[in-house]
Amino acid sequence: MLKNNVLESEIDIKSQFYDLDPMNIVWHGNYARFFEQARCALLDKLDFNYQQMSETGYAWPIVDMRIKYVRPVRFPQTVRVTATLAEYENRLKINYLIRDAETLEKVTKGFTIQVAVDINTEEMMFQSPPILIEKVESLLCSPN
Numbered sequence: 001m002l003k004n005n006v007l008e009s010e011i012d013i014k015s016q017f018y019d020l021d022p023m024n025i026v027w028h029g030n031y032a033r034f035f036e037q038a039r040c041a042l043l044d045k046l047d048f049n050y051q052q053m054s055e056t057g058y059a060w061p062i063v064d065m066r067i068k069y070v071r072p073v074r075f076p077q078t079v080r081v082t083a084t085l086a087e088y089e090n091r092l093k094i095n096y097l098i099r100d101a102e103t104l105e106k107v108t109k110g111f112t113i114q115v116a117v118d119i120n121t122e123e124m125m126f127q128s129p130p131i132l133i134e135k136v137e138s139l140l141c142s143p144n
Helices: 030-046 050-055 130-141
Strands: 006-014 062-069 078-087 092-100 106-114
Touching (some): 006 030, 030 050, 030 078, 030 106
Antiparallel strands (some): 062 106, 092 106
16 A cells, blocks of 8 residues: 555454463564564565565565554454555664554554665675665655
């Protein structure tokens, strides 16, 4: 989805029994997996998923991740996870918002930061590779 020149992707995820912790709520570590699923949908929209990243000679490790838990997700709740591209020129920062899919109440928010690392030299890049910038800007500039 492209709204007001913002690139984002939304997915719905239904919590499963195996996601639960002993308190019968979704275990906190699973929220990172929910972020990952939304991030992959966003990267697919950019036509720059992990396989394509690797083919361009760069790995994109996560160097920072923050999660703010607002309320628990319970079984079998469905949540809507929105991933929004926040930065892309020097690093890839993606913001996340998890809401109840039915009520749209905020459940969790957070962000991840990834940096480009040259696969051959293992050197961290201080600018995003031109291919990423071109892909983002072509989507942001296209009439939708």
